[in-house]
Every structure is written in structure tokens, then in C-alpha cells.
Amino acid sequence: MGGDLGPHAVFSACEKALLDFPFLEISAFGTAQATECIPLSLQQHARFDWKQAHETFSAELKPTDILRHKQSSLWLAVEHLAMEKADACVSGGSTGALMVAGKRLLGMVPGIDRPAICQRWPTRKGQTHMLDLGANLDVNPALLLQFAQMGSVLSEVARPRVALLNIGTESNKGGSLLAQAAALIDQDEALLFAGFIEANHLLDGDVDIVVTDGFTGNVALKASEGAAVFLIEQLKAAFMGSWYGKLVGQLAKPVLLKWRTQFDPGRYNGASFLGLSKPLIKSHGSADAQAFYNAIGVAVAQTEHKLPALLAARFKASVE
Amino acid sequence: MGGDLGPHAVFSACEKALLDFPFLEISAFGTAQATECIPLSLQQHARFDWKQAHETFSAELKPTDILRHKQSSLWLAVEHLAMEKADACVSGGSTGALMVAGKRLLGMVPGIDRPAICQRWPTRKGQTHMLDLGANLDVNPALLLQFAQMGSVLSEVARPRVALLNIGTESNKGGSLLAQAAALIDQDEALLFAGFIEANHLLDGDVDIVVTDGFTGNVALKASEGAAVFLIEQLKAAFMGSWYGKLVGQLAKPVLLKWRTQFDPGRYNGASFLGLSKPLIKSHGSADAQAFYNAIGVAVAQTEHKLPALLAARFKASVE
Numbered sequence: 001m002g003g004d005l006g007p008h009a010v011f012s013a014c015e016k017a018l019l020d021f022p023f024l025e026i027s028a029f030g031t032a033q034a035t036e037c038i039p040l041s042l043q044q045h046a047r048f049d050w051k052q053a054h055e056t057f058s059a060e061l062k063p064t065d066i067l068r069h070k071q072s073s074l075w076l077a078v079e080h081l082a083m084e085k086a087d088a089c090v091s092g093g094s095t096g097a098l099m100v101a102g103k104r105l106l107g108m109v110p111g112i113d114r115p116a117i118c119q120r121w122p123t124r125k126g127q128t129h130m131l132d133l134g135a136n137l138d139v140n141p142a143l144l145l146q147f148a149q150m151g152s153v154l155s156e157v158a159r160p161r162v163a164l165l166n167i168g169t170e171s172n173k174g175g176s177l178l179a180q181a182a183a184l185i186d187q188d189e190a191l192l193f194a195g196f197i198e199a200n201h202l203l204d205g206d207v208d209i210v211v212t213d214g215f216t217g218n219v220a221l222k223a224s225e226g227a228a229v230f231l232i233e234q235l236k237a238a239f240m241g242s243w244y245g246k247l248v249g250q251l252a253k254p255v256l257l258k259w260r261t262q263f264d265p266g267r268y269n270g271a272s273f274l275g276l277s278k279p280l281i282k283s284h285g286s287a288d289a290q291a292f293y294n295a296i297g298v299a300v301a302q303t304e305h306k307l308p309a310l311l312a313a314r315f316k317a318s319v320e
Numbered sequence: 321m322g323g324d325l326g327p328h329a330v331f332s333a334c335e336k337a338l339l340d341f342p343f344l345e346i347s348a349f350g351t352a353q354a355t356e357c358i359p360l361s362l363q364q365h366a367r368f369d370w371k372q373a374h375e376t377f378s379a380e381l382k383p384t385d386i387l388r389h390k391q392s393s394l395w396l397a398v399e400h401l402a403m404e405k406a407d408a409c410v411s412g413g414s415t416g417a418l419m420v421a422g423k424r425l426l427g428m429v430p431g432i433d434r435p436a437i438c439q440r441w442p443t444r445k446g447q448t449h450m451l452d453l454g455a456n457l458d459v460n461p462a463l464l465l466q467f468a469q470m471g472s473v474l475s476e477v478a479r480p481r482v483a484l485l486n487i488g489t490e491s492n493k494g495g496s497l498l499a500q501a502a503a504l505i506d507q508d509e510a511l512l513f514a515g516f517i518e519a520n521h522l523l524d525g526d527v528d529i530v531v532t533d534g535f536t537g538n539v540a541l542k543a544s545e546g547a548a549v550f551l552i553e554q555l556k557a558a559f560m561g562s563w564y565g566k567l568v569g570q571l572a573k574p575v576l577l578k579w580r581t582q583f584d585p586g587r588y589n590g591a592s593f594l595g596l597s598k599p600l601i602k603s604h605g606s607a608d609a610q611a612f613y614n615a616i617g618v619a620v621a622q623t624e625h626k627l628p629a630l631l632a633a634r635f636k637a638s639v640e
Contacts, residue, residue, distance in 0.1 A: 200546035
């Protein structure tokens with residue numbers, strides 16, 4: 001059913017993804033309303049399968065309400081994944097409902113206690129993975145260590161640099177929970193503990209993984225997003241504010257477009273519920289077709305890299 | 321002794337402030353090293369008084385170390401304020417040390433439990449005050465209510481719109497602490513509770529005061545700052561990346577400068593340790609002369625508006 005832009009954007013994303021990934025098969029779930037929007041090219045596509053659902057899960061409902069809406073497209077899609085009819089699932093629906101459905105239907109990788117939402121960030125040098133972005137408001141040091149370990153599997157870096165988000169870099173900053181988590185991460189020889197990182201350095205790219213609790217991570221992500229939108233909007237207003245500005249703005253268009261594309265959040269769309277037994281990808285509510293396509297790309301990559309198996313192998317030791 | 325740019329920036333700020341505020345008298349504290357930098361215009365100024373200190377308090381020390389450095393310029397300046405030889409104090413020194421010195425030397429306004437760091441934000445419509453930005457990592461609902469009340473006195477808005485920073489706007493988001501704080505703020509008839517606010521809406525300007533714990537506030541502030549710096553840097557690189565871009569960049573310079581000035585964090589420099597018995601203002605470590613001047617402006621404004629008396633009056637009821 002897509003996010004704010006509705007099923008059209010999702011169908012466009014599917015068309016592009018089926019073209020680009022020759023082995024991809026898509027089963028799409030939506031209501032009768034969405035059925036009417038399916039483009040002809042998809043209706044006739046051999047690798048596209050439409051599954052009509054009775055209802056769509058409203059974002060206004062509480063996450064746990066999903067348990068009483070088992071005919072919704074969201075639930076049915078995750079169930080399809082759980083029944084091994086798919087390798088990964090992508091949705092623009094309610095994050096909380098996806099989390100509840102994922103935990104219930106897919107379960108956790110053995111040895112992992114709770115799923116964490118993880119997303120890539122563009123930085124000055126390559127990309128950084130940050131987690132948790134909203135699944136766990138209350139954490140403990142052992143859980144933060146697990147986040148670091150899960151992030152390290154996802155990042156595919158051999159011995160990734162891991163930093164803990166804090167309000168200062170000195171070792172005495174931020175309270176005992178962070179100090180204990182720092183000690184645990186430091187002790188894990190598969191990780192390279194890079195110390196604490198302040199939120200104004202999240203885009204420096206000096207670390208591969210940034211670990212934090214879900215509340216702080218969510219605030220950091222949204223604050224960055226809000227500042228970026230504000231600056232872009234103000235820049236547009238500055239150019240539109242005068243006759244001269246409008247003229248120069250036209251001339252500067254190629255430069256400005258290149259600039260915007262570089263850190264377009266849509267390029268990094270697709271957050272993972274890391275720790276679930278199968279790849280479940282959340283697409284941003286405001287994602288357009290290109291952004292939703294990128295979220296499908298995340299699902300494809302995690303399937304190709306056998307992420308669940310890698311996670312299971314990494315956490316096997318802690319289970320035995 | 322100033323922040324990263326040293327005493328020069330502070331002296332330039334003093335020169336400008338003494339010109340603009342005819343009733344302002346400045347006592348400045350610094351080491352012998354700074355004495356050598358005092359410009360002639362200040363040396364001879366009737367309203368400028370130089371106080372040489374034995375040492376400067378290093379930002380690398382722990383905040384509580386300030387108690388063993390009572391001859392430092394930082395301690396002496398706050399002590400000067402405590403001894404009623406000044407109405408307000410501005411410093412670019414260590415936030416933690418200023419907090420410790422402030423609590424010890426100035427004490428709290430009766431009825432206020434803990435100081436909170438509060439700063440103005442530029443928004444799409446006017447300004448928003450946000451607190452706490454780093455003084456209190458552990459909070460409780462009553463403390464968050466106090467932050468809202470302190471912020472309301474500082475904002476000078478009759479019945480300010482107060483929002484709590486959260487990871488969603490639905491009333492069930494964010495855990496019981498925020499739900500309890502929401503109920504307390506909602507019950508205070510002097511405040512207009514505007515519900516929860518997400519970090520990507522901090523710059524909308526729809527509320528007068530945003531209340532949060534010091535950890536989250538610090539992360540939100542720094543994440544926004546980091547994103548802004550990143551975007552500005554990337555825009556510069558986009559213009560410098562080609563011959564055409566360089567040319568257009570020259571033409572666009574007036575527009576780009578106007579844009580940058582609008583949300584220049586230096587314009588909003590000067591954070592308050594709200595709740596202390598006298599105005600103590602923290603200037604950002606990276607503040608230049610203009611930004612430090614703005615922090616002096618905050619001190620002047622709080623003195624003129626008799627902020628400590630207003631705070632005392634607001635919290636008198638809770639003491640009696």
C-alpha cells in the first residue's frame with residue numbers, strides 16, 4: 001500500500017526493480033483500491049504476483065492492534081515471508097506494527113534478544129550504519145553490545161570501527177550504562193571500539209557503526225533530517241527572494257541538483273529490523289518510487305549476502 | 321580566555337558590546353597571556369576592567385576539578401558575579417565546570433531543583449527555546465515540568481506553547497516518564513501544552529518551548545548542527561567541483577551569504593544555565609567575535625528583564 005504517496009510509488013519501484021534484478025520475484029500485497037492502480041506492465045509480468053488483502057493497516061492504530069488485523073496487507077506480507085514463500089519483505093507501513101508482526105511471525109535469530117532498527121547514513125567518507133533507531137527505548141549494556149555485533153554483520157566490514165553515541169567523547173561522559181557498554185564492546189575482539197561519538201560527528205564517516213538506544217537514535221536521525229530539510233528550504237527561498245536570485249538560481253540548477261542528490265535521504269532508504277530471523281525492511285513513509293526501489297535493493301542485498309545465516313553464525317557461540 | 325579562538329575574539333566582542341550598550345560595564349578575567357592581547361581601546365576604556373587570573377581552566381579537566389582551581393579565570397569570573405560585583409557572567413569555558421562553579425557559588429533560585437541549559441533556536445517562524453541541552457542526564461516528570469516553567473519565564477511569552485521532545489506524536493509513544501510529564505505540563509494553567517514533538521519538527525516554530533532531558537537535547541542540538549555543517553560543506557564542494565560551478569558560485573555569493581547568515585548558529589549563541597540565582601551564560605566553544613557579542617547580548621537582555629527575579633516570583637508559590 002506504500003507510504004504517504006500510496007501504491008503508485010510502490011508499483012513504479014517494482015517495475016524498475018524487476019528490470020534491474022533479473023532473478024527478483026515480487027509478491028505484492030494491497031487492497032482492492034490498490035488493485036485498480038496496478039500498471040499493465042506489472043499485471044502481465046511473469047515475476048510479479050498480486051495478492052489482494054481485505055484491508056490496509058492504518059498508521060493511526062497502535063502497533064499491537066496489528067494482532068487484530070491479520071487480514072491486513074502488512075500482516076499478510078510478513079506472514080508470506082514467515083511461510084518461506086519469500087526471502088525478504090519490504091513495507092512502507094507502520095514501523096511499530098511491522099515490529100510486532102515481525103517478532104510474532106518471524107521470531108528472532110537465536111542468541112539475539114531484541115530486534116534493532118538499523119539504517120545506513122551518507123557521510124563524508126563512505127557510509128555508516130546506525131542502530132537502534134527506535135525499536136528499543138530501554139536498553140542495557142549487553143543489548144548495546146548485541147547492537148554493535150549485529151551492525152558489524154550487516155556492515156560487512158571485517159573488523160568494523162564501532163562508536164557509542166554520547167554527549168561528549170571523554171570516558172566519564174554519559175553515565176554508567178554507556179561506560180559499561182563501552183567496556184563490553186572494547187572486550188569484543190571482532191570489533192574495533194572507537195570510543196564515544198558526539199551527534200555533530202555522525203556524518204564524519206570515521207566509524208562504521210554507531211550504537212545507541214532507540215530513543216536517542218530516533219531523535220538524532222530525525223533532527224538531522226529536519227535540519228537538512230530546513231536548510232534546503234531556506235536556500236530555495238533565498239534564491240526565490242529576488243529577481244537576481246531567481247536568475248542565478250536557474251544558472252546554479254545543475255550544481256544544486258547534484259548537491260541535493262548526494263545526500264538525498266531516499267538514496268539510503270530501507271531500514272532493517274536487525275535480529276529477526278528473516279530480512280524485514282521498512283521503507284520511509286515519505287519514500288517516492290526511487291526511494292522505495294532503494295529499499296527493495298536493501299532487501300535484495302541482504303538476501304544475496306544471506307544476512308540471517310551470517311547473523312545466526314555470529315550469535316551461535318553465545319547460544320551454545 | 322574565550323573558546324577555541326582565544327581571548328582576541330572576546331576582546332573584539334567586548335569592544336562592540338561597550339559601543340552598543342551604553343550602560344554596560346565589563347570586568348574581564350584572563351591570564352597574563354591574555355593581558356598582552358588587550359587592545360588599546362579597551363585598556364583605556366572607562367567601562368572595561370581587566371582582572372588578571374593566575375591560570376585558565378583547561379577544558380580537558382573534569383568539571384569537578386574546577387573546585388581545585390579557584391584561581392582560574394573561570395572560577396574568579398563566576399565568583400565576581402556571586403559577590404554581586406556583576407549582574408551576569410558570560411564564558412566560553414567548559415560547560416561542566418561552569419555548571420559546577422555556578423551551582424556552588426551562585427546557588428539555585430528557591431523552588432528550582434536543578435539548573436537546565438537552555439538555548440534559542442531559529443525556526444521557520446520566530447524562535448523556540450529548548451531545554452535541557454546537557455545538564456541533566458537523568459530526569460523525572462516533575463523536573464521536566466520545572467524545565468517547562470523555567471523556559472516559559474525566559475521566553476517571555478504570556479502562555480507559551482510547550483512541547484515534549486519524543487519519537488512520535490501519539491500519546492502512547494515514548495514510555496511512562498514522558499506520559500507523566502505530559503500530564504503535569506497539561507495541568508499547569510500558565511502553560512499551553514502542545515503535545516509531543518518529533519525531532520524533525522524542531523525548526524517548524526509551532527511551539528515556544530521544547531522540553532527534554534539533557535542527553536536527548538544535547539544529541540538533537542548537535543545532530544542538527546552536524547547536518548547543517550555537512551550540507552553547507554557539500555554545497556561549497558559542489559560549486560567548487562567544476563569550472564562552471566565556480567563561476568556560478570561567484571554570481572550566487574550574495575544569495576548564499578544571505579542564506580548562511582539566516583541560520584548561522586553564532587546568531588543564537590549564548591546558552592543559559594536556567595535556574596541558577598544569577599544569569600550565567602555559556603558561549604559556544606567555536607564562537608567568533610560576533611557570536612561572543614551575541615552571548616553578551618543574552619546576558620544584557622536577561623539582566624534588563626530581571627530574569628532571576630522573574631524566576632524567583634514564578635517559583636515562589638512552590639516554595640511557600
